[in-house]
């Protein structure tokens with residue numbers, strides 16, 4: 024059996040079964056998703072995190088590229104009760120350490136009690152407890168990954184659906200899931216995927232009907248250029264955002280964001296729409312939240328479990344954002360109509376008010 028050590032913040036070390044070798048460090052989080060492991064493992068929002076699956080068996084329907092959200096695995100390491108051979112081999116090929124035969128009930132309880140925490144991992148024939156502790160020592164806080172967007176974004180603008188007849192979307196790629204682009208293309212949009220640090224001139228070159236800020240890893244406050252883009256375009260161009268995108272829009276418009284204790288990660292997070300009274304099940308993966316929306320945004324949807332904001336609308340501007348993942352993958356598709364609402368903003372002819380100068 025390959026040795027595997029997991030060092031938790033505070034110095035407690037767990038021992039498990041090594042399934043993919045290597046050393047790693049990152050922020051330890053858990054997802055309660057009981058399906059969709061391929062989508063979760065390829066979601067760029069998990070960059071610099073170590074992902075624990077609370078569902079006990081991961082990998083029972085194999086590994087198929089059609090379900091990937093990006094071309095590589097993003098968590099730095101993976102913890103589970105039981106990983107199948109398929110998933111273990113995939114992670115080994117990807118160079119992502121994996122540990123199973125852990126009591127993940129204890130790991131999840133530790134995270135719920137202590138919050139998302141720093142973690143070090145060492146897996147291999149000669150791996151030692153000290154190797155894991157050394158990784159823990161070197162682990163940075165998530166907010167100290169100040170240029171994390173560079174690790175997950177496109178380098179150059181890329182256009183999808185150039186021949187489509189619908190709206191033109193400038194999607195600022197802070198680590199966008201493939202399903203966001205697919206959901207827009209399925210609605211006949213042309214999508215200009217722009218780097219996370221795109222300049223105003225890059226967005227102007229795309230001449231978009233909608234400015235859309237994607238999901239992505241890390242602390243929203245570190246995405247200064249994307250925040251500046253929202254500020255620059257919100258008067259004249261409708262704005263949309265998903266997850267990190269909602270947080271960036273809030274940061275841009277006088278709102279604030281905050282780190283949650285252990286976040287929301289799973290595929291059955293209940294969300295209440297305040298206007299219709301309807302509750303939908305949603306897919307989520309976030310550790311930050313909008314704390315105060317500010318004067319230019321109003322909360323339209325909240326999480327039923329803890330009342331945190333799940334949807335924001337512009338008070339005087341055409342803005343719609345979601346904290347959850349309406350593009351699904353993994354998880355329920357009940358909220359795909361978000362993309363119709365986003366594209367519908369382009370044909371909204373109402374006069375856009377200018378925020379008062381105070």
Ligand SMILES: NC(=O)CC[C@H](N)C(=O)O
Nearest residue numbers: 238239266267309310311
């Ligand atoms: N899925 C996401 O976009 C995550 C957003 C942000 N990095 C957070 O953890 O809250």
